[in-house]
Amino acid sequence: MRQFTTGDLNKQVGDVTDAASREPVVLTKHRKPRFVLMSYEYYERMRTGGDPRTGHRVSDMPEEHKELFAAEIDRLARGEGYDNEP
Numbered sequence: 001m002r003q004f005t006t007g008d009l010n011k012q013v014g015d016v017t018d019a020a021s022r023e024p025v026v027l028t029k030h031r032k033p034r035f036v037l038m039s040y041e042y043y044e045r046m047r048t049g050g051d052p053r054t055g056h057r058v059s060d061m062p063e064e065h066k067e068l069f070a071a072e073i074d075r076l077a078r079g080e081g082y083d084n085e086p
Helices: 006-011 011-024 040-048 063-075
Strands: 004-005 025-029 032-037
Touching: 004 006, 004 011, 006 025, 006 032, 011 025, 011 032, 032 040
Parallel strands: 004 025
Antiparallel strands: 025 032
16 A cells, blocks of 8 residues: 655645555655545445455465466566556
8 A cells, every 4th residue: 555645645645646546545644644535436345344354364265266366466466466467
């Protein structure tokens, strides 16, 4: 999760809100987390429980997820990292 200071919000509102449109961002004041800024859509998913994502311990991960995870690790190991994302 990206972090911005409350001063950044005042000076770079476009950059901060652009980041918050992609994922929640933490706003800090005096180096301490104070607020979270997120898109309304993300907030609604959280509020209503409509977010279909789930977390798993690796030991409890469904086999399908283990295969996807292994494929992504292999992709990163080949150097096909974030820079190649569309």
